[in-house]
Amino acid sequence: MAEVDLSALARARGGSQRLAGRLARPAGEGPWPGVVMLHEAFGIDEVMNRQVERLARAGYLTLMPDLYSDGGARRCLVSTLRAMGSGRGRAYADIEASRQWLLDQPDCTGRVGVLGFCMGGGFALMTVGTGFDAASSNYGMLPKDLDRALADSCPVVLSYGGRDLGLRGATAKLESALERAGVVHDSKEYPSAGHSFLNDGEVGPRVLRPLLRVAGVGPEPEAAADAWRRIEAFFAEHLGGPVDAG
Known part of the structure; x- marks a missing residue:
C-alpha cells in the first residue's frame, strides 16, 4: 500500500490544508476502475487498511483519504460528523479531490465509485450525485433530506444490519427513496448483523470495545461475505473491470 499526498488538490477545492491517502493497486x-473508500468514524486503522487491500484484490484502484489528516481524529471527528449531516464542509x-486524483491516473479507466463504512457510508450517500459512477453505503447514516440527496444518484448498493439499533428502519427508507428517484439499487438488511459487521476485526479504542460488543458492534463473517459478494458484483456491473491497455 502506498501513501498519496492529496493536499494540493484538496486546498484548490477549499478542503483540508493537508490531506493524505492510502492507495492500493x-x-x-x-487500467482499472477506481474507488474512493471512506473510513469509519474511528478513523484509519489496520482494519480499514485491510478493506482497501481487499477491494484492490477485487480489481479496483482503491484510494482511502484520511479525513482526519488536518488535525487528527480528536480535533476533526466532531466537525467531520457535522459536515456529513449538514452536507457542507471541507x-x-x-x-472530490480523491475522486479527481483517481481520474487523473493513467492506470484508471475513468470510471470511479465511492464506498464507505459507518461515517464513510453516510458520506457515500451524500455524494452519490457528485460525479461517481456507482456507490456502496454500508451502515451509513441517512441524509436528512433523502429525496434531495438521491435526486441525481448513481447506482447504489446498500448493506445494513438488522441489529443496528441506531439505524433501525434505514434500509426500508432508503429503498423507498431510491425507488421514488428511479435509481438502480441493490439493498439488503442482515438480521444477524449489527453496526460495523463488514469489518474483519474490532475497531475503536480498546477501552470502548467491551461496550461496543455489548451493543452488537463488530464483525459478522457470514453477513460480511454475502455483502462483499453483492458489492463486487454490483461494482463489476456498473464500474466494469480492468481494461487491456495493450
Whole structure:
C-alpha cells in the first residue's frame, strides 16, 4: 500500500490544508476502475487498511483519504460528523479531490465509485450525485433530506444490519427513496448483523470495545461475505473491470 499526498488538490477545492491517502493497486496490468473508500468514524486503522487491500484484490484502484489528516481524529471527528449531516464542509472537497486524483491516473479507466463504512457510508450517500459512477453505503447514516440527496444518484448498493439499533428502519427508507428517484439499487438488511459487521476485526479504542460488543458492534463473517459478494458484483456491473491497455 502506498501513501498519496492529496493536499494540493484538496486546498484548490477549499478542503483540508493537508490531506493524505492510502492507495492500493490491483495485481497485474491496468487500467482499472477506481474507488474512493471512506473510513469509519474511528478513523484509519489496520482494519480499514485491510478493506482497501481487499477491494484492490477485487480489481479496483482503491484510494482511502484520511479525513482526519488536518488535525487528527480528536480535533476533526466532531466537525467531520457535522459536515456529513449538514452536507457542507471541507470533507466534501477532500472526497472530490480523491475522486479527481483517481481520474487523473493513467492506470484508471475513468470510471470511479465511492464506498464507505459507518461515517464513510453516510458520506457515500451524500455524494452519490457528485460525479461517481456507482456507490456502496454500508451502515451509513441517512441524509436528512433523502429525496434531495438521491435526486441525481448513481447506482447504489446498500448493506445494513438488522441489529443496528441506531439505524433501525434505514434500509426500508432508503429503498423507498431510491425507488421514488428511479435509481438502480441493490439493498439488503442482515438480521444477524449489527453496526460495523463488514469489518474483519474490532475497531475503536480498546477501552470502548467491551461496550461496543455489548451493543452488537463488530464483525459478522457470514453477513460480511454475502455483502462483499453483492458489492463486487454490483461494482463489476456498473464500474466494469480492468481494461487491456495493450
